Amino acid sequence: MLPTSIHRRTYIIVSIVVSIPLILWAFVNANRTYTLLQYAVKQELITAATTLEQRIPASYEQLLKSDDMLYSPSEEKRKALNRHLQPIVDEVAKNYPSFGLGYYSPELNIVALAPFNSEILGAKAHRLSLKIYETKKMDIAYLDSGVTRDEQPLMAVNYPLYYGGQLIGHVWANYKMDDLNRQYYFLILKYLGLIFLLWICVLLIIHWAFGRMEKALHELADQVKNGSYNPNKLVEFPQLIPVLNTILNLYKDKEKAMEEIAKLDRLNLVSQMAAGVAHEVRNPLTVIKGFLQYFQKKELTTTTQDQYRLILEELARVEGIISDFLSLAKSKVTQQKLCNLNHLLEGIYPLLSAQALKQGIELKFQLDSRIPNCLINDKEIIQLVLNLSRNAIEAMSKRGILTIQTQLNGMEIILLISDTGCGIPQEILKDIFNPFYTTKDNGTGLGLAICASIVNRHNGTITAQSIENEGTTFRVAIPV
Numbered sequence: 001m002l003p004t005s006i007h008r009r010t011y012i013i014v015s016i017v018v019s020i021p022l023i024l025w026a027f028v029n030a031n032r033t034y035t036l037l038q039y040a041v042k043q044e045l046i047t048a049a050t051t052l053e054q055r056i057p058a059s060y061e062q063l064l065k066s067d068d069m070l071y072s073p074s075e076e077k078r079k080a081l082n083r084h085l086q087p088i089v090d091e092v093a094k095n096y097p098s099f100g101l102g103y104y105s106p107e108l109n110i111v112a113l114a115p116f117n118s119e120i121l122g123a124k125a126h127r128l129s130l131k132i133y134e135t136k137k138m139d140i141a142y143l144d145s146g147v148t149r150d151e152q153p154l155m156a157v158n159y160p161l162y163y164g165g166q167l168i169g170h171v172w173a174n175y176k177m178d179d180l181n182r183q184y185y186f187l188i189l190k191y192l193g194l195i196f197l198l199w200i201c202v203l204l205i206i207h208w209a210f211g212r213m214e215k216a217l218h219e220l221a222d223q224v225k226n227g228s229y230n231p232n233k234l235v236e237f238p239q240l241i242p243v244l245n246t247i248l249n250l251y252k253d254k255e256k257a258m259e260e261i262a263k264l265d266r267l268n269l270v271s272q273m274a275a276g277v278a279h280e281v282r283n284p285l286t287v288i289k290g291f292l293q294y295f296q297k298k299e300l301t302t303t304t305q306d307q308y309r310l311i312l313e314e315l316a317r318v319e320g321i322i323s324d325f326l327s328l329a330k331s332k333v334t335q336q337k338l339c340n341l342n343h344l345l346e347g348i349y350p351l352l353s354a355q356a357l358k359q360g361i362e363l364k365f366q367l368d369s370r371i372p373n374c375l376i377n378d379k380e381i382i383q384l385v386l387n388l389s390r391n392a393i394e395a396m397s398k399r400g401i402l403t404i405q406t407q408l409n410g411m412e413i414i415l416l417i418s419d420t421g422c423g424i425p426q427e428i429l430k431d432i433f434n435p436f437y438t439t440k441d442n443g444t445g446l447g448l449a450i451c452a453s454i455v456n457r458h459n460g461t462i463t464a465q466s467i468e469n470e471g472t473t474f475r476v477a478i479p480v
Contacts, residue, residue, distance in 0.1 A: 018202050019195065026191030034184045041155060041175050042140060048096045048173040049138075049159035052103065055088045056171075059163035060105055078108045078122055085112035098175065100154070103161070105169040106133060125172070132158045132170050142177070153177040336375040336458075341406055341413055341478075342367045344378055345385065352389055352404075360398030366405040371413055374480050380454045387447045388417045388474050394440075395421030395472065412460075415476040423468040432464060 057063070060081060064070045069080040085103045093101050093114035102113030109124050128141040143154040156174035160167055345367060356363040385404070392402050400420045407414040424432065431437050433452040438445035451474075455462040458478050466472040 014202060014206060015199065019199055022195045022198065023192070026188065026195060030184060030187040030191060033187055034180070037180055037183060038155070041180065042157070044096065045099065045140075045155065045157035045173040045175060046138070046159070048092060048099055048101060049157045049171050051092050052089065052101060052171040052173070053159050053161055055092065056103070056161065056163070057084070059166075059168050060108075060111075061168075062163075074108055075122070078111050081105070081108065081111040082121065086116065088112070089114045090116070096173070098179065100174040101172065103169065103171055104129075111169075126156075129156060129158050129170075129172060132160055133167065136160055136167055143174070155180070336377050338373045339376050339378050339381075340371060340373050341376070341381070341415065342369075342371050344381055345404060345406070348382055348385065352386075352402075355390070355393060356402055359393050359396070360400075361393055361396055362399070362401045364401060364403045366403065368406045368408055370408045371406050372408070372480060374413060374478065376458060376478065377454075380457070384451050384454045384476070385415070385417070387451050391447060392417060392419035392421065392472070395419055395423075397421075409477070411480050412477045413480060415478070416473055417476075418471060418473040420471040423470055424464065424466040424472055425468060426466070429464060429466060433462070 058066070061070065063081055063084045064072075064077055067080045067083075069077055072080070081103075089101050089103065089112045093099070100114065103111050104125055105111050109122050110120060111122075113120060126141075126143050128143055129139075131141075132139050138160065139158045141156050141158065143156055153176070154174040155177055156172055159171050159173075161169045161171055345365065349363075349365065353363050389402060389404070393400075396402070396419050403416070403418040405414075405416040405418070407416065428437075428439065433448050434445075435449040436445040437449075452462055455476055455478070460476060460478040462474065462476050464472060464474050
């Protein structure tokens with residue numbers, strides 16, 4: 001049996017820990033909602049005021065002239081303006097039944113209002129509302145009382161009324177703050193009610209948990225006495241669960257690490273075996289190629305010559321696949337020396353230009369003269385550029401454009417190879433650097449994997465961006 005003091009302390013601590021944050025949350029959330037409500041009301045007030053401003057048919061003076069009341073007494077002028085403006089105010093008020101609306105004249109005071117009250121017609125506006133004639137800008141004021149809303153606190157929007165470039169008065173729209181306050185108090189009561197229900201539920205859960213814990217303690221004590229201790233009963237004690245989880249996670253992490261190490265060992269072994277097999281295949285291929293070239297020279301007929309040429313081309317393709325595979329399997333650190341990327345690109349320009357010209361492709365070089373020397377393997381970088389350029393040429397039809405750019409971006413040299421070809425679908429863009437992944441009928445899926453391997457050996461990054469039917473850009477970043 002757990003001591004009564006533990007129960008009491010637990011209830012007190014949980015009540016404090018649960019209730020105080022929830023009460024703070026309730027007030028913060030209620031204040032935030034109140035602010036949002038205020039903002040929404042402000043926007044509606046502004047909309048109502050601007051609607052009144054836009055609906056006025058003419059200036060006050062013109063309206064009085066139309067009724068031949070320009071030089072009449074103030075009371076007569078006010079009634080004349082009211083006949084013109086009151087229907088407008090009443091019509092707009094139908095869309096805003098909880099708002100007070102109206103037109104104001106500095107000379108005649110209130111000339112139209114909703115809800116209509118003949119006793120207030122002609123009354124002077126609140127002193128804060130009259131500040132608009134000093135600022136001549138829209139004003140949002142919180143009034144301690146208003147002449148048009150039963151002397152209650154108001155939120156009011158006063159909008160200047162211009163006609164012919166002159167300030168002739170203003171329109172207003174206001175809202176009772178008591179209505180907003182009632183919504184605020186209702187929110188607080190609602191949140192406090194929810195907190196009370198949640199607090200009751202928490203206490204019931206604690207009572208239920210203590211009951212389970214006491215039962216488990218009795219069972220565990222009996223097992224210890226009888227010498228039949230069961231570790232599974234520790235699940236009943238939440239304070240021990242994090243410790244058990246930590247131990248279990250450490251064990252799982254160790255197993256996962258061992259599996260990864262074993263996987264890497266197997267991959268390394270397969271890579272070494274594959275490289276050895278590739279070397280062994282290349283040697284007899286070289287012999288076969290040599291004899292074929294010898295026999296080709298002996299044959300004079302065109303048909304036989306074409307057959308030999310076709311066989312030699314296929315052997316060359318097999319040799320290319322083997323070279324790619326060996327390049328991909330290579331994991332040793334490459335020999336690097338100080339080179340200038342621009343100079344390497346200029347050196348292979350004739351080769352790239354000939355390949356592009358053969359396919360009817362326009363080649364553009366845009367080399368940044370600020371590119372510094374950096375440590376790279378010139379042969380691998382040339383292979384990288386040739387692979388990406390050949391892929392670009394194959395992706396384009398005639399009149400396509402192949403653009404090779406270099407840029408200096410901080411401490412990185414950027415190589416951009418762009419084409420105007422068919423593009424790469426977005427769903428396969430993430431897989432193009434995986435070994436043996438290809439969409440070509442006769443492709444091996446090694447070209448871009450080799451490019452990624454070369455960039456990784458230079459501690460760089462390679463990415464691709466593509467838009468279907470517009471083109472593809474490969475971006476290689478190499479640290480200086």
